[in-house]
Amino acid sequence: MTIRSADRITKELEHLVFTGELGDGERLDEIKLAKRFGVSRTPVREAIQKLATSGLVTQEPRRGAFVRQPGPVELMEMFEAMAELEASCGRLAASRVSDDALVQLQIANDKCQAALDQGDPDLYYQENEHFHHLIYKASGNGFLEQEAQKLHRRLKPFRRVQLHLRGRMKQSMCEHRDIVTALIDGDGDRVANTLRDHIAIQGEKFHHLMTNLKSDT
Amino acid sequence: MTIRSADRITKELEHLVFTGELGDGERLDEIKLAKRFGVSRTPVREAIQKLATSGLVTQEPRRGAFVRQPGPVELMEMFEAMAELEASCGRLAASRVSDDALVQLQIANDKCQAALDQGDPDLYYQENEHFHHLIYKASGNGFLEQEAQKLHRRLKPFRRVQLHLRGRMKQSMCEHRDIVTALIDGDGDRVANTLRDHIAIQGEKFHHLMTNLKSDT
DNA sequence: GTCAACATTCTTGTATACAAGAATAACATG
């Protein structure tokens, strides 16, 4: 366990942004946050610096740091980038995946299926996440794996909602099976294309939700 | 221009790492660096935090921050990831690139050719960089573009050397032409594959250099 | 001479103090 309170606060702040307690455009008041976490401004500032580097907040000199949630356009871009990243992982995995890893993927898929049978979107979400992490790992490229996980994490709050759409879980499950089949066949391009579409659909579904929400207001 | 000295120092530190003045494994002494830059420890620390987030240094609690140059394995992984990123940019660009962007690419290529004719690797390197940035931009995905630029930048010190290899510039030039041709044809897969190989070769060339250097010691 | 226990020094991590620019409020003027 780390002793640095700055690291703890970084995670706390990320959490506040993800849960939406710190909404888009909101200023991160160093003093308030320091009081809230029971520390001085110093570790709070260090945490904010980190968030700024990873893109969660923007800093304006002498004015402070502001939460910067991606807008619809940037969000679509991020989903597209995610799709490409996953496709790359899958393509590499096709020629490198070990038998053991394949078994792991099958198990993960079975768990997804179980969650689907129970009609439990939250559980499905969790197992689905595991499945995708296994794909990243199967790429055999630790750097790529890290990058994929980073972006995956960043998109987490936006990916969650769309699983509750009617029929999406089942469709997602089918895609998973296709992916594993293509992996077993060692067909890199097919793995890549299937994965790409699999993720791209998430972006489109999200886009649907967004526009629907907007038309409500 | 920014007033924050922390930002300035971040760049200065990056520079020190890139130029190798701060070698691999070296500890970043906050006090020394503060004196060197004529500031207190505070902005130095903030700069170090940022470097840690972007992966250039690692932090060990109560022990300090250490320069962490990627080893051969990680470097190959990064080159491979770069190849995949560029391939993605190219694939997307194939269906989105504007006529204007195509013209820009042609111009950039002509400048590369000119540098090749002059036998000027440094100039070629510069124009080559521009060419690739145009590809990123042509992807029509700002997020992907940023990510590609980030990694490109990180690999800069390692990419430079291999251009001096006999015949590499000319070969690189041919690949550039193929890429543009495929773009004009709108053949996404061909763009992607050509770009991927184009970058992958850099990784391999670098690997060659590394092993040769090692066998010398 | 070697090794272990202890003391000292050094460095990081955090808190506080101070400087300076930005936001805001008060006020004067038309």
Added chain:
DNA sequence: CATGTTATTCTTGTATACAAGAATGTTGAC
């Protein structure tokens, strides 16, 4: 009453002070 100007307050950015763990040097026992 509106508006431009000035004064005040507030917040960030930086420097310094202090606390605590790590590295190092010293001393004593064997």
